[in-house]
Amino acid sequence: MEISKAEIASTSxxxxxxxxxxxxAATEELRGAEVLVKALQAEGVKFVWGYPGGAVLxxxxxxxxxxxxxxxxxxxxxxxxxxxxxxxxATGDVGVALVTSGPGVTNAVTGIATAxxxxxxxxxxxxxxxxxxxxxxxxxxxxxxxxxxxxxxxNFLVKxxxxxxxxxxxxxxxxxxxRPGPVVVDIPKDVSFKKVPYSGYPxxxxxxxxxxxxxxxxxxxxxxxxxxxxxxxxxIYTGGGVLLSNASAELRELVDMLGYPCTxxxxxxxxxxxxxxxxxxxxxxxxxxxxxxxxxNCDVLLxxxxxxxxxxxxxxxxxxxxxxxxxxxxxxxxxxxxxxxVDIPIVGDVKDVLGEMIAMIKExxxxxxxxxxxxWWETIDDWRKRDCMKYSPGNGDVIKPxxxxxxLWNMTKDADSxxxxxxxxxxxxxxxxxxxDRPRRxxxxxxxxxxxxxxxxxxxxxxxxxxxxxxCITGEGSVQMCIQELSTCLQYNTPIxxxxxxxRYLGMVRQWQEVEYEGRYSHSxxxxxxxxxxxxxxxxxxxxxxxxxxxxxxxxxxxxKLKDRTVFMDFRTDPTENVFPMVRAGKGITExxxxxxDL
Numbered sequence: 001m002e003i004s005k006a007e008i009a010s011t012s013x014x015x016x017x018x019x020x021x022x023x024x025a026a027t028e029e030l031r032g033a034e035v036l037v038k039a040l041q042a043e044g045v046k047f048v049w050g051y052p053g054g055a056v057l058x059x060x061x062x063x064x065x066x067x068x069x070x071x072x073x074x075x076x077x078x079x080x081x082x083x084x085x086x087x088x089x090a091t092g093d094v095g096v097a098l099v100t101s102g103p104g105v106t107n108a109v110t111g112i113a114t115a116x117x118x119x120x121x122x123x124x125x126x127x128x129x130x131x132x133x134x135x136x137x138x139x140x141x142x143x144x145x146x147x148x149x150x151x152x153x154x155n156f157l158v159k160x161x162x163x164x165x166x167x168x169x170x171x172x173x174x175x176x177x178x179r180p181g182p183v184v185v186d187i188p189k190d191v192s193f194k195k196v197p198y199s200g201y202p203x204x205x206x207x208x209x210x211x212x213x214x215x216x217x218x219x220x221x222x223x224x225x226x227x228x229x230x231x232x233x234x235x236i237y238t239g240g241g242v243l244l245s246n247a248s249a250e251l252r253e254l255v256d257m258l259g260y261p262c263t264x265x266x267x268x269x270x271x272x273x274x275x276x277x278x279x280x281x282x283x284x285x286x287x288x289x290x291x292x293x294x295x296x297n298c299d300v301l302l303x304x305x306x307x308x309x310x311x312x313x314x315x316x317x318x319x320x321x322x323x324x325x326x327x328x329x330x331x332x333x334x335x336x337x338x339x340x341x342v343d344i345p346i347v348g349d350v351k352d353v354l355g356e357m358i359a360m361i362k363e364x365x366x367x368x369x370x371x372x373x374x375x376w377w378e379t380i381d382d383w384r385k386r387d388c389m390k391y392s393p394g395n396g397d398v399i400k401p402x403x404x405x406x407x408l409w410n411m412t413k414d415a416d417s418x419x420x421x422x423x424x425x426x427x428x429x430x431x432x433x434x435x436x437d438r439p440r441r442x443x444x445x446x447x448x449x450x451x452x453x454x455x456x457x458x459x460x461x462x463x464x465x466x467x468x469x470x471x472c473i474t475g476e477g478s479v480q481m482c483i484q485e486l487s488t489c490l491q492y493n494t495p496i497x498x499x500x501x502x503x504r505y506l507g508m509v510r511q512w513q514e515v516e517y518e519g520r521y522s523h524s525x526x527x528x529x530x531x532x533x534x535x536x537x538x539x540x541x542x543x544x545x546x547x548x549x550x551x552x553x554x555x556x557x558x559x560x561k562l563k564d565r566t567v568f569m570d571f572r573t574d575p576t577e578n579v580f581p582m583v584r585a586g587k588g589i590t591e592x593x594x595x596x597x598d599l
Contacts, residue, residue, distance in 0.1 A: 033062035035196065036125070047071075054189070082456035086459070099127070100140070105148070122182040218356070234302070270439045300325045314589040327344045411556055420458045425503075516584070
C-alpha cells in the first residue's frame with residue numbers, strides 16, 4: 001500500500017477533493033503550527049488524540065489558541081492512535097493522532113500498524129527534532145519515516161513550513177482514497193515554529209502517479225454477472241472492504257435480489273444482517289460449519305472487498321482441491337490473485353461496482369437457476385442442522401462466556417449500540433454470538449490482532465457518538481495493556497461499558513496450548529490479577545464483580561442504567577471454555593474441530 005516518493009511529486013489544483021476549502025486571495029504570516037491547525041480545520045477534523053512533548057510544543061500552543069478542534073489527552077501514545085482508529089472505523093472519517101518525537105512515535109507504531117492491516121483512513125502527525133539536528137542523535141530523535149515506512153500507506157518528512165498546507169492536503173487525500181490507510185506526517189520543531197506566508201488551504205490536489213481506480217471495467221462486470229447468474233452453487237463472500245466503501249446497502253440489495261447465501265469475514269460483520277436467513281455466519285478459523293462448507297463446495301464464488309487471508313481459507317492447497325470459479329472485486333489490484341487464483345478480477349470501488357451489477361441485473365432478462373439454487377439451499381440447511389454454535393450451559397455454577405455475549409445481544413439488539421473488542425477468545429465469542437445487523441457497529445483489530453485496542457476504540461467511538469451505547473468486550477489479559485485509559489475516560493466524560501470475560505488465562509494462548517502442545521500451559525496463566533472493581537473505582541468509575549450466571553443479566557441492566565458512568569464489569573467465566581468451531585494450523589477450512597470431543 002505504500003506510495004513511492006516519485007508518485008506524489010507532481011501536484012496541481014485540478015481535481016475534486018472532498019471537503020475542499022477554497023484558497024483566499026489574502027496572504028497572512030503564520031507559524032507552521034498555525035498552518036497545521038488551519039489545515040485540520042479545513043479538513044473538518046473534530047477530534048485529535050495525542051500526548052505532548054518537546055518536539056510538538058509549538059503545535060500544542062497553536063491548539064491552545066483555537067476552539068473548533070477538541071484535543072483529547074490520552075495516557076499513552078499507542079492509545080492515541082487506537083482511539084483515532086476506532087473513531088475512523090465507526091464514522092468513516094479520517095482519524096487524527098498527534099505524538100511527539102522519539103518514544104512518542106515509536107509508542108504509536110503499534111497503533112499505526114493496526115490501522116494499516118485493516119485499511120483504516122488516518123493521519124498521524126509526529127514531532128521531529130529541528131531540521132539541523134536530524135541525523136545528529138539529538139535528544140528524542142528517531143527516524144520516524146524509516147521506522148513507519150512498512151506500516152503506512154505513505155509518509156512525509158516536512159522540511160519547509162511552506163510545504164505544510166499542501167502536504168496535509170496530500171496526506172488526507174491519500175489516507176481516505178483508494179484502499180484507505182494511515183499516513184504519517186513528520187514535522188521538525190523548527191518547521192512548526194517558522195513563520196511563512198499563508199494564502200489558504202489548497203482546494204484540490206492531484207498526484208500524477210496516484211490515481212486509484214473507482215469505476216470497475218464494464219466488460220469484466222458483465223462477464224462476472226454471466227458467471228454468477230449461471231451458477232448452481234453460488235456464494236457471496238464479503239470482507240471489510242464493503243464497510244470501508246459504505247456499500248452495505250448495495251450488498252444487501254444484491255443478495256436479496258439473487259437469493260444467494262452470504263458470509264462475512266471477521267472484519268465484514270454487519271455488512272449483511274446476521275439475523276437474515278441468507279447469512280450463513282462468519283467463515284474461517286472460528287466460522288460456522290455451513291459458512292465454511294459453502295466456501296469449499298460452491299461452484300461460483302463472488303468475493304467482495306475481502307482478501308482470502310490465512311484465517312479465512314486455511315490451507316490454500318486444501319482450498320484449491322475443489323474446482324470453482326472466482327470473481328473478485330477490490331479497490332486494491334495488489335490484493336487480487338495474491339493468495340488464490342482469480343478467474344474474473346474487477347478492480348474498483350465496491351460501492352460503484354455493486355451498483356453497476358445491480359443495474360445490469362435489473363436491465364437484463366437472465367435470472368438465477370431456481371431449481372439449482374433450491375437444491376443448494378437444501379444442502380446448506382443440512383449443514384445447519386449441526387448447530388455448531390450450541391454450547392453447554394454447564395451445571396449453573398460457573399458463567400459461560402458465550403452466555404454473557406448472548407445476553408448482551410438480546411438486551412441491546414434494538415438499541416443504538418457499538419461493540420468494541422480486544423483480541424483473544426472473547427473477540428471470537430463476540431463475533432460469533434453478537435448478531436450484527438448494521439454496518440460499522442463491530443470495531444475490532446482483525447489483521448494485526450492487537451491486544452489493548454478495546455478501551456481506546458470505545459473512547460474514540462463514544463466521543464463521536466455520545467448518544468450511543470458503547471460496550472467494550474475484553475479479557476483480563478488484553479484489558480491491562482491500555483487500562484490506564486480509564487483515566488482518559490474520566491477526564492473527557494466518555495461513559496463506556498466494559499464487559500471483561502475474566503477466565504484467569506490468556507485464553508486463546510491456553511486453547512492453542514491445549515490443542516497443539518498437549519496441555520503444556522507455558523506462561524498463559526494469570527497469577528497476580530488486580531482487583532478490577534477497586535481499580536475501576538480508583539480511576540473514578542463503577543466496578544462490578546459478577547460470579548454467578550443468574551447475576552449476568554441484572555448486572556448488565558444495572559450498568560446500562562448508569563448512562564453517565566463508565567462501568568467495569570468483571571465477569572468470572574469458565575477458565576476451561578474453548579472457542580469452537582476451530583480450524584487447526586495447516587488444516588483446510590472444512591477440517592473443523594466442533595467441540596471438546598474432537599480434541
